[in-house]
Amino acid sequence: SQQGEEDPQALSIQEGENATMNCSYKTSINNLQWYRQNSGRGLVHLILIRSNEREKHSGRLRVTLDTSKKSSSLLITASRAADTASYFCATYPGNAGNMLTFGGGTRLMVKP
Amino acid sequence: NAGVTQTPKFQVLKTGQSMTLQCAQDMNHEYMSWYRQDPGMGLRLIHYSVGAGITDQGEVPNGYNVSRSTTEDFPLRLLSAAPSQTSVYFCASSYTHRGQETQYFGPGTRLLVL
Numbered sequence: 001s002q003q004g005e006e007d008p009q010a011l012s013i014q015e016g017e018n019a020t021m022n023c024s025y026k027t028s029i030n031n032l033q034w035y036r037q038n039s040g041r042g043l044v045h046l047i048l049i050r051s052n053e054r055e056k057h058s059g060r061l062r063v064t065l066d067t068s069k070k071s072s073s074l075l076i077t078a079s080r081a082a083d084t085a086s087y088f089c090a091t092y093p094g095n096a097g098n099m100l101t102f103g104g105g106t107r108l109m110v111k112p
Numbered sequence: 113n114a115g116v117t118q119t120p121k122f123q124v125l126k127t128g129q130s131m132t133l134q135c136a137q138d139m140n141h142e143y144m145s146w147y148r149q150d151p152g153m154g155l156r157l158i159h160y161s162v163g164a165g166i167t168d169q170g171e172v173p174n175g176y177n178v179s180r181s182t183t184e185d186f187p188l189r190l191l192s193a194a195p196s197q198t199s200v201y202f203c204a205s206s207y208t209h210r211g212q213e214t215q216y217f218g219p220g221t222r223l224l225v226l
Binding site for chain 2 (some may be wrong): 033041048067101102104105
């Protein structure tokens with residue numbers, strides 16, 4: 001079973017609009033990470049937010065984390081056609097031997 | 113640095129054949145792992161290694177073997193390929209296994225089992 005579940009599974013927006021993707025998880029975590037995957041390519045790390053952080057920014061990316069609700073959101077502001085990709089959240093439980101667990105991803109399409 | 117490299121990029125196998133997917137990293141990373149990604153899904157952990165000589169099973173280890181004789185290399189062996197193993201395979205590495213750092217992913221190997 002997947003620890004992280006993204007919502008929505010697919011999102012289509014116009015260039016310039018904001019895109020918001022959500023991730024829910026089931027167990028306690030040490031940190032949560034967001035990755036991007038262009039079609040047919042490997043994953044690229046975007047941002048890591050630790051369990052004691054509530055919000056983090058990186059360029060046009062804004063990530064929030066609510067540990068009480070076991071959820072996170074990724075906001076991409078002023079989207080561009082080049083942002084078209086799949087976005088995955090991954091959680092790290094923090095126990096020795098436990099590894100990153102990925103969700104199913106959100107497929108984002110940004111129309112020019 | 114070349115980062116994480118994987119070979120081959122594409123492979124077609126017949127049911128029952130065996131093969132090895134190669135993964136190498138030149139960043140002196142302690143932790144390496146193998147994932148598979150099926151269409152429209154996230155990544156599932158197959159096997160991982162926290163250092164040379166140490167390996168462990170992930171979420172979906174059946175049908176795969178790994179070894180870690182050196183820090184740089186972490187090959188994934190398919191013992192007897194099955195159509196259910198058709199997938200894209202990604203190798204990843206990071207400096208430690210504590211999950212506090214970025215994982216670096218290879219470009220992937222697309223495997224088709226007929």
